[in-house]
Amino acid sequence: MSDKPNLIDDLAAVVGLAHVIEPDDDAAAPYLKEWRGAFSPVARAVVRPGSTREVADVVGVAIRHDAAIVAQGGNTGTVGGSAADDAKRQILVNLSRLDGVREIDVDNATMTVEAGATLAAAQDAAEAAGFYLPIALASRAQCRIGGNLASNAGGLNVIRYGNTRDRVLGLEVVTAEARVWDNLTGLRKDNSGYDLNDLFVGSEGTLGIITACVLALEAPARQREVAFCSVADVAAAVRVQRALRADTGDQITGCELMSAQALSLAVAHTPDCDWPFEPRQDWYLLIEAATAARGDWLAGIVNVALDGAQKRGDIKDLAVAETEADQAALWRLRESIPGAQSAEGASIKHDISLPVSKLPEFLEAATRDVAEVVPGIRPCAFGHVGDGNLHFNLSCPLDASAEAFRAREAELHRVVHDRVAAMRGSIAAEHGVGRLKTDEIVRLKPAVEIDMLRAIKQAFDPNNRMNPGVLVRP
């Protein structure tokens, strides 16, 4: 006998029938869609709990039916982490109804926010209370705080504020046993054992469901400077970021490296997006400095730092934004690159990180490697030079079909990942492992590390109920 009526009825008894969606219902489509088209999600049901208690009870139902749970926030991840893939066993638990801001503690400079709040809503709430929540993602209107934490999102200002992990001062989690762990303490110091917060952050839904968190807030910027420049080469870009950080007393909040190829696509495919000067070099930097301090001194020290880099020959051409509209126009060059790459046709992506000092060597070697595999390939690299994270994306040769290019995907991943591993970098810098890179991390990480990951998974989730197939397979 099928368990269908029992499972659906049991879920409906917890969250209400309106919040249980069967997969053949049109209403399930947004939850069972992977925006890049790289996965074709399927699930037994989509469930939308509205409270921590309901999340725990949904896990309780899953235990009784031996079902599995795939947590989902805004479904903007790039590695298939929230793309359920088992129509019989997996329940997709979408957290978007759990979207409250529970508290802003002004003196502690923290906010307690529920997992389903969008990043934009959390940032608006922080701003209304006189703070800044510094997680800078272009997906801010869609992605949700639980997803940001579960993927330990990076973004545009890690150079100054760190990864999402560095914001987290407490968590509320529903465990694989359907228990609620309330650790919403907001403590900046707590050495009373293993750091369990840190285990759940970046765990991609494989250890438990994050239902709320305490995040550290910052003061909002009062002075902000944005500049765009061409550099002599990637080594010069690395020197420029180092000098700017030192010369401004670490006021740099963004330092983005972009190839001429990547920028050309942005300009070609995006309205209101143009070079600020004639492009003559292969590499460019977008630099932002900001401080919460009062006054109008930031422009002065940034200009002196830029001037020094120009005199040393590292910076070639330079445009400094004079108005907020100029600042937005310069940022548009950087932010238009991912969309422009999609508009240009097939592209194969690598989210990698290395010590900043190794970026020049990597880019030279990896560009050579991929051209040997696919002659005419168009590397379209950009990334966060200040934290060593590159999106080493590869666009299809102009004279090749998308199908022929895609057929070489595994081979291209392998040569790029091998190069990264040889230089002791990471093949999953800010987007996570998901369903996409589970085999690659087993291939490239030391066996002892994979054994430790598996031991943690086994300890927290012995029945492989939480997002099976993601990050680490038992």
Ligand SMILES: Cc1cc2nc3c(=O)[nH]c(=O)nc-3n(C[C@H](O)[C@H](O)[C@H](O)COP(=O)(O)OP(=O)(O)OC[C@H]3O[C@@H](n4cnc5c(N)ncnc54)[C@H](O)[C@@H]3O)c2cc1C
């Ligand atoms: C335009 C665009 C720009 C982007 N830019 C960046 C960028 O600069 N840097 C970056 O790092 N990423 C970026 N991303 C990727 C993505 O937005 C981030 O990874 C984001 O943090 C994912 O949040 P989400 O709510 O969409 O999570 P989802 O995609 O829904 O889920 C991501 C993972 O987290 C798990 N999960 C979700 N919610 C929970 C929860 N409450 N408890 C436990 N597990 C959970 C899921 O199971 C899945 O494994 C970008 C995406 C887009 C579309």
